[in-house]
Amino acid sequence: MKWKAVRNLRLCTKDCLCLYVCPVGATDTEDSIIDVDKCTGCGDCAAACPSKAISMIPAEMPLPQEKKDEVLTGMRALLEAKSRERLLASALSEEGPDGKRRLMRALEKSFRLSGEDIAREAGFMLPQQEESLNLLESILDNPPQGFPEDSARAILSSFRKGDR
Template sequence: MFASRNLRLCTKDCICLFVCPTGATDTESGQIDASKCLDGCRLCVDACPGGAIHLVPGNYPKPQPKREDVVEALFDLAESKVKTRALAGALGEDHRLARKALDFSLEVLAEDCVREAGYMLPQSAVTKEFLKNLKERYGSDPAFPVEAVERLLDLL
């Protein structure tokens, strides 16, 4: 293992220059000379007040093979994220449009979660209990549709 420095985290205290027994930390580029670095020494890592130096393995382990269905699912997820990023970029500077898109997205997500939990089957006793709890919890809020909930409870 050899040391490597993240220049963005470096506080320029240069303690690493004084503790390195081989001079590997004393380079013009600010990076550590891996050819001079002692395997696993850690003196510079432990001395660095900014946490900018860390050890890097010389050889990384071979990645474990993944099942084909897992790879396919990961690529599908990645593809959906790329499409989402494209949609977000299309929103542009109009924040009202972004709010409407986020509102719709969260509504669909909430509906999906509630449906998967079994609360959106009208014939379910759980649905009636859910509506009663909503009315008790949010009934005093003027924005809450108390009449609609009462009508649904009557229909169930």
């Protein structure tokens, strides 16, 4: 498996040992984000970092486990349910006294987070997986008015370049 290094800036204490060990200078960037085009995946920086701020992630994500149709049906019904709750809480957060607005804003966020988590288990775990890209393509076949088509195409070409 091929790997690439990523840095967690929350943990980075700027000891800069990665800078000294990297054979290609991939960690020497202005914004502290490791340059994925330069990184060869050797792992020296991760091993050298005293703060354990660098980890190696797969250059190509392994495919998620396959899902049974019944599970997809159940989770997608749940996804729709979370969506309705979220939209209703969102509408309610725009009216009434301060406490109610805060509660409804919290619930909107809560329902959204649950819904996103459910979406992962409804067959759309990774942004580069086939199901996600096929969905974008099927929307592009007959896009609703105002749909950001250029962005959808850019995602497709970015992930379909064999970089799955």
